[in-house]
Amino acid sequence: MMIPDERTGKHACVIAVDLGATNLRVALVTGTGIAERTRTARMPDNPSGAAAITGLLIRNIRALAPQEEIAACAGIGIGAAGPVDKNHTTIVRPPNIPLESVPLADPLTEEFGLPVRLVNDCCAGLLGEAYFGAGREYGTFVYLTISTGIGAGIIANGSVVAGRDGNAGEVGHLFVDSDYGLPCGCGGKGHWEGYASGRFLPRFYHAWRRKNGLTEERDVVFAADLFRRIRQEPDPPSHGFIRELGRINARAISDIIVAYDPEAIVFDGSVVLSNPDLILAPIEEYADRYLPLPRLTVSSLAGHAPHLGASVIAHGYRTRFGPVG
16 A cells, blocks of 8 residues: 655655554654554653653654654654644643643654644554555444553544544543443543543452452552453453453443444454453443444554554545545
8 A cells, every 4th residue: 555645746754653641652654554663662651741742752753763864754643642633733631641732743843844744543543454454344444442541533434534623533431331430531430441441440440349349459550460360260251340341341332333333343452452352252242233233353453553544644634535634
């Protein structure tokens, strides 16, 4: 799949950025979607300000390639944990990054002299799947990531569903529960992300144990601890918490199905990529059948969909699936 730069029509390299709440990945990507070089860095847990994030990003791009190679790139594309402002320059009030806003386009344009194009990370992941992954098989599908946060991108009848400001697909804030009353990072209660995201899964697990009169397990701090603990059981897929998590996930998936009627839902993100057997089967069991269940599949791009999608929008917001910005 060749992606020409909208300004020149040439298949130039680009800088692609996947800026998540936990990790930052930058890559030098060819017009055929090949990442020639990549760098990964840990995002700061408590950044002192937006400059801490832009500084980290600039340092990693500088370390990726010499200035003459950067200057020859068609542009910089960023898929970032959103929401993104309507001008596509700044992250605003991200629930998983403790800052009010993070300007990205202007500081990077000033630093590198290249056009910088920004979309939310799920839109980037959607384009990665649509151009290079499982999405090539479908005219209507949902790209869904369950990682530090939860979000989605949608292509319906061959066109991106972008929304007013490009932030359609914030499905992590679907309401899924009124029993536990757990808060989300955005401040709301009962939101899917506040239960099933990597950030909040351990808290949900402890709440489930308390509700069922079980003792606290202090060694379960991170999502990886939780799944490691459950895999120690004789029959992990039948574990009570996995079934409860499946019911929560299925409520949100049922909403996605009736909202978009997709042919497929392509799952991505560390929670699913590391535990597809414990995540997908309970969803299939508990999801509503008001509309036919779509194909539930795991991304074949091994977590690279967001930065591959960022490489697409680095060439311009006009894609073969319609405008995204």
